[in-house]
Amino acid sequence: MGFLVLVRHGQSVANLANVFTGWLDVALTPQGEAEARQAGAKLRDFHFDQAYCSTLVRSKLTLTLILEQLHQATVPVHAADALRERMYGSLQGLNKAETIRRYGQPQVDRWRRGYEDAPPDGETLHHTQQRVVAYYEQEIAPQLRLGKHVLVVSHGNTLRALRMQLEHLSVAQVEALEIPTGGVRVYELTPMLTASRMYDL
Numbered sequence: 530m531g532f533l534v535l536v537r538h539g540q541s542v543a544n545l546a547n548v549f550t551g552w553l554d555v556a557l558t559p560q561g562e563a564e565a566r567q568a569g570a571k572l573r574d575f576h577f578d579q580a581y582c583s584t585l586v587r588s589k590l591t592l593t594l595i596l597e598q599l600h601q602a603t604v605p606v607h608a609a610d611a612l613r614e615r616m617y618g619s620l621q622g623l624n625k626a627e628t629i630r631r632y633g634q635p636q637v638d639r640w641r642r643g644y645e646d647a648p649p650d651g652e653t654l655h656h657t658q659q660r661v662v663a664y665y666e667q668e669i670a671p672q673l674r675l676g677k678h679v680l681v682v683s684h685g686n687t688l689r690a691l692r693m694q695l696e697h698l699s700v701a702q703v704e705a706l707e708i709p710t711g712g713v714r715v716y717e718l719t720p721m722l723t724a725s726r727m728y729d730l
């Protein structure tokens with residue numbers, strides 16, 4: 530039976546500073562590195578055939594630390610632009626609290642969590658979902674259909690978008706979904722890619 534594990538990267542320096550990140554290529558904090566190792570420890574009973582991450586360093590390093598923790602550093606890794614965080618446009622680099630003071634909580638909530646609301650010059654979650662799901666269908670799903678064990682380390686909004694697809698969430702459900710840094714979600718999959726079990730670790 531195939532399984533798919535989704536992990537959000539550990540805390541980044543921008544997460545700690547409460548700054549909109551998107552495609553900014555920021556490092557993990559020491560806590561973020563510890564969260565990555567903890568995610569690896571939670572996965573100690575899992576063996577992976579294939580792993581995927583984004584081309585951003587916080588995702589790559591989280592994956593490296595997980596595989597090191599598991600003593601599975603030889604698992605083949607693919608880093609894909611399609612798995613990068615939602616592009617946050619001109620919000621990137623701005624402090625979130627300061628942005629709320631300037632534009633108000635309702636507007637910032639829509640930019641951050643609305644499914645069809647684009648941040649200025651940025652991607653909607655819907656657009657992010659189209660590129661992430663296309664990559665999933667082309668690259669990851671064929672591995673899962675073969676019964677492979679696949680690990681994906683990506684970002685808060687890309688994982689919200691992918692989870693909406695995998696779990697058939699409504700717009701209201703995905704708008705309310707929050708994924709913690711270092712969060713681990715497991716799907717046990719039939720050959721038809723129906724989830725027979727899904728759970729957080």
Ligand SMILES: O=C(O)[C@@H](CO)OP(=O)(O)O
Nearest residue numbers: 548549550551614641685
């Ligand atoms: O800044 C970002 O890129 C994301 C994830 O950290 O933030 P938000 O929770 O606002 O979508």
